[in-house]
Amino acid sequence: MKQSISDTIISRRTSKTSLDTPISPEEIFTLLEKASYAPYHGKNEPWVAKIVTTEAEKKWLYERIIASYERNQVIIDEQTRERMTTKMTRLILGAPATILFAREIFVDNPRKNYDSIEATSALIQNFSLLAWEQDLVGFWATSPFILDSTLSNELGFPSNYELIANYRLGHRDLEQPLRIATRQPIENWASSLL
Numbered sequence: 001m002k003q004s005i006s007d008t009i010i011s012r013r014t015s016k017t018s019l020d021t022p023i024s025p026e027e028i029f030t031l032l033e034k035a036s037y038a039p040y041h042g043k044n045e046p047w048v049a050k051i052v053t054t055e056a057e058k059k060w061l062y063e064r065i066i067a068s069y070e071r072n073q074v075i076i077d078e079q080t081r082e083r084m085t086t087k088m089t090r091l092i093l094g095a096p097a098t099i100l101f102a103r104e105i106f107v108d109n110p111r112k113n114y115d116s117i118e119a120t121s122a123l124i125q126n127f128s129l130l131a132w133e134q135d136l137v138g139f140w141a142t143s144p145f146i147l148d149s150t151l152s153n154e155l156g157f158p159s160n161y162e163l164i165a166n167y168r169l170g171h172r173d174l175e176q177p178l179r180i181a182t183r184q185p186i187e188n189w190a191s192s193l194l
Contacts, residue, residue: 008129013179015137016090018170023097023136025051028169031130032099038122046104046116047123048161053097061100061155062092065143068151074144091141096170099127102152102161120164131169139168 003011028051036045052061069075069084092098103120106112128138145151146163153159 003133005129008132011178012129012132013137013181014139015170015172016139016168017173018096018137018168019173021096021171023053023169023171025053027134028053028097028099031127031134031136034130035123035126038119038126040115040119040122042112042115042119045119045123047120048102048104048157050100050102050155050157051097052092052095052100058093058095058098061098062088064151064154065092065145068145068148071150072144072148091139091143091166091168095168097168099167099169100155100163101165101167102157103164105160105162117164124165124167127167132172135172135174136169137172138170141166141168 032049036047038045040046052058065088066075066085075081075084101120101124103116106116124140128140131138142164143166146166149162152161152163155163157163
């Protein structure tokens with residue numbers, strides 16, 4: 001039986017681990033196409049995505065991320081090198097798929113600039129929910145490398161775009177129990193205006 005939208009929102013979980021089963025680019029394109037119905041009132045949607053699924057793509061991306069971390073002093077010694085290479089090995093090399101999301105920058109229009117961030121975030125959330133519906137799990141990360149405009153250009157994003165997230169995607173291990181999520185009570189964060 002298919003879950004309701006409410007049940008999908010409540011049951012969806014972020015996961016840094018998954019099965020090693022490959023995910024085809026076609027599966028990802030299908031999810032992205034559906035996710036693209038995120039709300040945006042501008043003329044053209046402000047997002048772009050790059051999909052990483054092959055071993056060659058993963059290695060190429062990993063090498064550029066490590067170079068970015070060296071250039072931006074995220075890696076400053078052997079201890080930080082070991083920590084970041086271990087983390088990126090798991091996040092990039094060990095992922096069945098990675099999706100890099102970028103959003104258009106509107107320097108001269110602050111309102112449109114916010115809209116761009118919000119719409120791209122809505123796209124990523126839609127993608128997360130659609131992936132969960134297909135028994136895929138994701139980890140939406142804002143790793144330090146997304147702040148590197150040099151890396152963004154190396155990855156082929158237009159100069160008026162910036163990376164907003166990297167997303168690790170894999171098949172959910174259905175034998176693993178789901179974590180129970182908790183949230184603050186509604187009265188802690190929502191109230192009538194007057």
